Amino acid sequence: MTFYSEERIALFIDGSNLYASARSLGVDIDYKKLLEEFTSQGRLVRAFYYTALLEDQEYSPIRPLVDWLDYNGFTMVTKPIKEFTDPTGRRKIKGNMDIELAIDMMELSEHIDHAVLFSGDGDFRRLVEAVQRKGVRVTVVSTVKTSPPMIADELRRQADYFMELQNLENVVGRPDDEDEEVDLADPVRERA
Numbered sequence: 001m002t003f004y005s006e007e008r009i010a011l012f013i014d015g016s017n018l019y020a021s022a023r024s025l026g027v028d029i030d031y032k033k034l035l036e037e038f039t040s041q042g043r044l045v046r047a048f049y050y051t052a053l054l055e056d057q058e059y060s061p062i063r064p065l066v067d068w069l070d071y072n073g074f075t076m077v078t079k080p081i082k083e084f085t086d087p088t089g090r091r092k093i094k095g096n097m098d099i100e101l102a103i104d105m106m107e108l109s110e111h112i113d114h115a116v117l118f119s120g121d122g123d124f125r126r127l128v129e130a131v132q133r134k135g136v137r138v139t140v141v142s143t144v145k146t147s148p149p150m151i152a153d154e155l156r157r158q159a160d161y162f163m164e165l166q167n168l169e170n171v172v173g174r175p176d177d178e179d180e181e182v183d184l185a186d187p188v189r190e191r192a
Contacts, residue, residue: 002161003041007113011038012105013074014097014119015051015062017142017150018165021120024146027169031065034172035073038116045112047074048104052095055080077104102127109134116141117159122152129158139163 003009011034022029038044049069054060070076081095098121105115109131117124120142128138140159142151145166156162 003114005042007042008045008111009038009042009114009116010045010105010108010112011047011116012101012118013047013049014101014117014121015049016095016097017119017121021143021146021150021165024150025143025166025169027165028174029172030174031069031074031172032072033174037168037171042114046108048077048101049074050077050097050101052081052097053078054093077101098123105131109136112136114139116163118142120149120151120155122155125152125154125158128155132158132160137161141165141168 018029035044035047038047049066051062051066053062053066066076066078077097077100079095079097079100081093083091083093086092101119102124105117105127109115113135114137115131116139117128118141120140124140128140131138137160138158139161140151140155141163142156143149143165144151144156145164150165151162
């Protein structure tokens with residue numbers, strides 16, 4: 001995959017999809033390293049992270065990560081998870097962020113040269129195609145190393161570049177023996 005030093009780059013991270021892919025591979029992503037890596041590749045315009053949150057819970061396991069990302073260079077796009085009962089009486093939750101991601105990528109496409117999509121969701125194939133027609137190169141980050149693969153074949157074929165998440169582990173992964181712990185529950189960095 002090729003990045004150019006003057007290229008304007010934006011990251012679009014489908015949080016639940018990236019989490020599932022990384023978990024399947026046993027990769028623990030260090031988001032600070034991820035941001036540093038793509039900042040070093042070109043001019044990082046924006047790094048979006050999309051996730052749905054349970055609003056009514058006293059504690060959400062993802063809240064510390066969301067707060068840390070929000071204070072450390074990521075643009076957080078969240079919405080409440082909706083709970084409903086299906087026709088069989090089972091309680092279900094819904095928190096799809098595809099529309100939010102698609103709108104942001106389309107709006108930003110006039111201001112970037114390269115979009116990096118962290119998702120394997122085949123629903124994004126048409127989005128990638130539309131952004132490519134505007135002259136934006138698209139890299140998709142996911143994995144084919146799981147069974148079944150986490151990336152839809154049609155999305156992989158549409159992308160200009162496919163980046164295997166497992167190959168990024170040495171660059172953006174958190175080592176198992178890492179001594180330094182980041183307290184995600186207490187972000188102290190002030191907003192600029």
